[in-house]
Amino acid sequence: MVEPVFVVIRFRVGEAEQAGFGERMRTAVDVLAKQKGFVAARVGRNVDDPELLALTLEFENIGSYRRALSPYEVKVAAVPLLSQALDEPSAYEDLPS
Numbered sequence: 001m002v003e004p005v006f007v008v009i010r011f012r013v014g015e016a017e018q019a020g021f022g023e024r025m026r027t028a029v030d031v032l033a034k035q036k037g038f039v040a041a042r043v044g045r046n047v048d049d050p051e052l053l054a055l056t057l058e059f060e061n062i063g064s065y066r067r068a069l070s071p072y073e074v075k076v077a078a079v080p081l082l083s084q085a086l087d088e089p090s091a092y093e094d095l096p097s
Contacts, residue, residue: 028078037064
């Protein structure tokens with residue numbers, strides 16, 4: 001059985017830069033949302049540290065997520081933004097409950 005995967009990508013962005021960063025984030029999400037296997041996306045700001053932003057993505061499976069990063073339009077619109085993420089593992093699978 002192929003399991004869904006969710007991705008948590010965190011960024012440290014100064015409050016003064018967040019407006020422009022938010023526009024780039026929306027563009028990246030729009031492009032990723034068009035990829036096969038995409039399920040959902042969410043963007044948020046940490047309540048205790050307002051310079052810490054998170055992008056969560058959900059895909060049907062790990063293969064869908066990895067393939068979603070390959071198209072040219074994703075490399076142009078999303079990969080430069082994603083390269084600014086904190087250097088930490090980001091893909092997770094659901095644990096059985």
